[in-house]
Amino acid sequence: MSPVFSASAEIDDGHLHVLITGEVDMATADTMFQAVLREPAERVTLDLRAVTFFDSAAIHAVVRLAQQFPGALTVLPSRQVHRVLDISGLGDQAWLRPA
Template identity: 80%
Template structure:
């Protein structure tokens, strides 16, 4: 699933619900075109990680990577080594 632009309080739940509708065994959340990512977005990704344990991959933009690192989530198994 490709996400672009801002993921914030107004859009994070939409992203979450769209990803939860994925019927694949593995889910890739492509955030490389995301320019803003707030705590609501973090919460949505953490919920997805719980829903798809071991099968979620998040491809972050530089901004998303920075936010996740600041939040202490930089070493999560759903992030590719960087």
């Protein structure tokens, strides 16, 4: 059985924390993207530590978020997510924290 995707968000003093779990793929990447944009925020932490699958649609969504929040996005990757971003040439981005 594949892990179920979920997205939850909470905002604290202009800092939005978005927790994503499960698989982020073509079917769920836009939901992840919209979860971040739902609340106006000065800073965003995208917690992907519980993500088990991450495809090109997910990569595209994260890159769009980095463009939307220049210098204000932090991505906390799972080992799987970090590996996919490394392979795609994004492993050294300032917004990406070590896995």
